[in-house]
Amino acid sequence: MVDVNKKGDVWVFVESLGSKIEDTSLELVGKARELADELGVKVGAVVIGSDIAGLDERLICCGSDKVYMCQDPLLSHYQVSSYSKVFCDIANKYNPSIILFGATSVGRDLAPRVAARLGAGLSADCTDLQIGSHTDKATGKTYDDILLQICPAFGGNVIATIINYDKWPQMATVREGVMKMPELDRNRKGETIEHKVDLSKEDLVVEILDELVTEKTVDLKGSDVVVAGGAGIGSKEKFKLLWDLANALGGVVGATRPAVDLGYISEEHMIGATGVTVRPSLYIAVGISGALQHQTGMWDSKKIIAINTDPDAAIFDIAHYKIVGDFNEVIPMMIKAIKAKAN
Amino acid sequence: MSYKCVVLIKQVPDTRAITGDAMNDDGTVNRSKLASIPNPDDLHALEVALEIKEKFGATVTAISMGLPEATEVLREALYRGADNAILVTDRRCAGSDTLATSHILSCAIKKVGADIVLCGRHSIDGETAQVGPQIAEFIDAAQITCVGELKGVDGNSITARRVLDNGWQDVKAPLPCLLTVTDQANEPRVGAATRLMKYKNATTAANYDGDVNELKEKNLLIEQYDLDQLGVDLSRVGFEGSPTKINRTQKVILEAKEVKEISPTQEGISAMVKELIEDHSIN
Ligand SMILES: Cc1cc2nc3c(=O)[nH]c(=O)nc-3n(C[C@H](O)[C@H](O)[C@H](O)COP(=O)(O)OP(=O)(O)OC[C@H]3O[C@@H](n4cnc5c(N)ncnc54)[C@H](O)[C@@H]3O)c2cc1C
Ligand SMILES: Nc1ncnc2c1ncn2[C@@H]1O[C@H](COP(=O)(O)O)[C@@H](O)[C@H]1O
Numbered sequence: 001m002v003d004v005n006k007k008g009d010v011w012v013f014v015e016s017l018g019s020k021i022e023d024t025s026l027e028l029v030g031k032a033r034e035l036a037d038e039l040g041v042k043v044g045a046v047v048i049g050s051d052i053a054g055l056d057e058r059l060i061c062c063g064s065d066k067v068y069m070c071q072d073p074l075l076s077h078y079q080v081s082s083y084s085k086v087f088c089d090i091a092n093k094y095n096p097s098i099i100l101f102g103a104t105s106v107g108r109d110l111a112p113r114v115a116a117r118l119g120a121g122l123s124a125d126c127t128d129l130q131i132g133s134h135t136d137k138a139t140g141k142t143y144d145d146i147l148l149q150i151c152p153a154f155g156g157n158v159i160a161t162i163i164n165y166d167k168w169p170q171m172a173t174v175r176e177g178v179m180k181m182p183e184l185d186r187n188r189k190g191e192t193i194e195h196k197v198d199l200s201k202e203d204l205v206v207e208i209l210d211e212l213v214t215e216k217t218v219d220l221k222g223s224d225v226v227v228a229g230g231a232g233i234g235s236k237e238k239f240k241l242l243w244d245l246a247n248a249l250g251g252v253v254g255a256t257r258p259a260v261d262l263g264y265i266s267e268e269h270m271i272g273a274t275g276v277t278v279r280p281s282l283y284i285a286v287g288i289s290g291a292l293q294h295q296t297g298m299w300d301s302k303k304i305i306a307i308n309t310d311p312d313a314a315i316f317d318i319a320h321y322k323i324v325g326d327f328n329e330v331i332p333m334m335i336k337a338i339k340a341k342a343n
Numbered sequence: 344m345s346y347k348c349v350v351l352i353k354q355v356p357d358t359r360a361i362t363g364d365a366m367n368d369d370g371t372v373n374r375s376k377l378a379s380i381p382n383p384d385d386l387h388a389l390e391v392a393l394e395i396k397e398k399f400g401a402t403v404t405a406i407s408m409g410l411p412e413a414t415e416v417l418r419e420a421l422y423r424g425a426d427n428a429i430l431v432t433d434r435r436c437a438g439s440d441t442l443a444t445s446h447i448l449s450c451a452i453k454k455v456g457a458d459i460v461l462c463g464r465h466s467i468d469g470e471t472a473q474v475g476p477q478i479a480e481f482i483d484a485a486q487i488t489c490v491g492e493l494k495g496v497d498g499n500s501i502t503a504r505r506v507l508d509n510g511w512q513d514v515k516a517p518l519p520c521l522l523t524v525t526d527q528a529n530e531p532r533v534g535a536a537t538r539l540m541k542y543k544n545a546t547t548a549a550n551y552d553g554d555v556n557e558l559k560e561k562n563l564l565i566e567q568y569d570l571d572q573l574g575v576d577l578s579r580v581g582f583e584g585s586p587t588k589i590n591r592t593q594k595v596i597l598e599a600k601e602v603k604e605i606s607p608t609q610e611g612i613s614a615m616v617k618e619l620i621e622d623h624s625i626n
Contacts, residue, residue: 080476080486081485104508105488105489105505105507105508105509108472108488109476109486109488109489111473112441112471112472112473112474112475112476112477112480113476113477113479113480113486115442115473115477116442116445116476116477116480116481117480119442119586120442120586121440121442121585121586121587122441122442122471122473122587123471123587124470124471124472124473125470125471134588134590148590149587153468153469153470153592154358154468154470157358157366157594158366158592158593158594159592159593160589160591160592160593161589161590161591161592162587162588162589162590163587163588163589163590164586164587164588165588166586167586205485205516205517206485206487206514206515206516206517207514207515207516208512208513208514209502209513209514209515210512210513211510211511211512211513212510212511212512213509213510214509214510224626225625249625250626281623281624282619282624282625302624303619303622303624305615316602319602320601320602320603321602321603321605321615322602322603322604322605323604323605323606323607323611323612324604324607325607326607329607330607330612333607333608333609333612333613334612334616336609337609337612337613337615337616337617338616338625340613341616341617341620
């Protein structure tokens with residue numbers, strides 16, 4: 001177990017593919033910066049891989065003070081055995097107080113294994129992180145400057161705030177897309193620390209036989225306008241109307257889980273508890289009832305328009321503009337109005 | 344060779360059927376208002392174990408940690424084809440977080456021994472997807488998370504396809520190995536009528552008035568262990584032993600925002616679009 005070290009830094013585990021840093025990792029660096037400033041400590045970014053030269057610069061521009069580079073040919077592919085060994089090694093050496101991972105396939109695989117080895121607590125899928133205090137009801141003792149790990153639980157029906165105060169470090173995985181992307185500051189200065197990796201072939205426990213890595217083709221998170229469709233659209237053909245509207249607005253198309261399950265659109269378009277979280281300037285919900293599992297993925301949108309034939313649909317509870325009507329008629333009118341204004 | 348498979352099954356409230364009246368005002372869930380079911384992913388994990396048993400030869404032991412009521416999910420595992428079942432129940436488990444739960448379950452796994460441990464990818468109440476990898480660490484096993492397909496077991500290794508955010512990956516891992524299984528892996532079978540008839544009387548010793556040996560002979564005994572019997576480190580369990588604590592919980596209250604009702608006519612919609620352009624929602 002790592003000692004409670006209140007002066008420890010705030011760390012981010014950085015995921016990279018080739019020479020590109022995953023967006024989630026940069027978002028976490030942005031959040032880590034806020035947390036570290038509040039605590040008066042530094043931000044550390046840990047990069048593990050075989051071909052990572054140059055990534056430190058970008059991480060510093062995004063807000064890191066220190067970048068720990070763990071480079072070795074054996075680290076060319078992510079594996080829980082080798083990566084957890086390197087990560088625990090470096091964590092034990094520097095005693096960070098907070099460690100953040102993206103709630104990605106890799107983060108979810110690695111973070112619990114690291115937490116178990118460090119004997120640390122880990123909260124999953126956080127949607128917000130804050131610094132605050134906690135008073136233990138039984139002892140009356142107050143713990144200041146601890147990490148409040150805010151995450152949905154019970155299928156999104158409850159928001160829980162998780163803390164740990166007596167076992168260190170404080171670890172969390174964070175949902176993709178919920179933290180803001182930090183602005184690049186090319187004049188920021190930071191320190192790069194080469195960490196000597198001590199690995200042998202035996203540390204690679206599994207053999208990767210074959211894999212398919214697909215580029216994420218839709219940029220739901222990065223788009224200012226999202227036009228999302230639900231089961232109410234009724235067919236793949238009719239989904240085309242949504243694409244037309246999205247094109248007219250320069251936006252992208254999203255969907256609910258049933259729309260994906262029904263084959264109207266591919267899975268990478270799914271928004272909600274099991275899909276992506278978005279917060280565009282404008283969200284247009286079409287033929288969507290507004291189940292909580294969907295709402296959690298979009299309710300931070302600045303403006304929400306809902307189009308539904310059912311005046312009592314739950315989506316209207318969080319909408320700014322309520323249009324009770326059939327999308328087959330409403331969407332063409334919207335496209336027409338947008339085109340008219342554009343000219 | 345016969346492989347020893349252990350499947351971890353959690354009894355969970357059916358959160359998919361949650362409604363307002365199942366929620367307490369302080370944001371906790373009134374579990375008594377919700378049906379208790381085996382965690383959905385865990386049934387897919389059980390199905391993978393049964394597949395290993397049928398194709399490669401194995402014994403399948405189901406383990407659950409929970410209240411005595413969790414016996415029900417173990418009976419369900421027996422209906423579907425598990426060879427035996429173990430309930431870990433102890434008051435001192437209360438308040439355990441994922442790390443403490445993983446410690447307890449890993450002690451149970453060590454006690455029975457396992458080549459292959461299967462659990463669900465995540466539970467629908469805890470939803471952390473952490474218990475699997477944490478157990479793998481504690482029993483010093485390889486791990487394959489997010490399994491979407493079992494490829495095979497051969498000698499001292501297991502091969503499976505992982506389904507990932509951006510694609511898939513086929514990996515081969517040495518035994519012992521822990522798999523976390525997703526709902527894409529298979530279609531779980533339902534209990535066979537003959538097994539249902541047989542195992543509906545399966546129970547733990549504590550719940551049986553007669554001679555326990557009789558139960559055992561008929562293979563109807565669901566073994567029950569407490570933390571002492573499992574050699575659990577008591578400083579690592581329960582509220583005190585859990586590193587994470589709950590600071591507070593809140594019911595999700597949907598904010599009522601100011602809603603503007605727009606008539607589904609060309610004028611209504613044009614006026615709305617104009618507004619949105621003016622406030623820069625549309626550029
Ligand atoms: C564990 C779990 C995780 C989940 N995760 C997600 C998730 O990530 N994302 C997600 O979206 N869901 C998720 N769900 C599913 C979620 O609970 C709802 O079932 C889903 O969001 C409902 O989708 P929908 O609104 O498309 O369909 P429905 O609820 O069927 O609603 C269709 C709507 O279309 C309207 N409609 C019909 N015809 C028209 C028309 N001509 N014009 C206008 N409106 C019309 C109807 O009035 C209705 O309101 C999850 C569920 C579970 C249990
Ligand atoms: N109390 C428990 N008893 C048995 N298995 C459990 C228990 N808690 C978690 N698990 C297993 O761990 C998996 C992941 O759970 P979780 O980390 O809560 O998402 C579940 O799908 C189960 O297979």
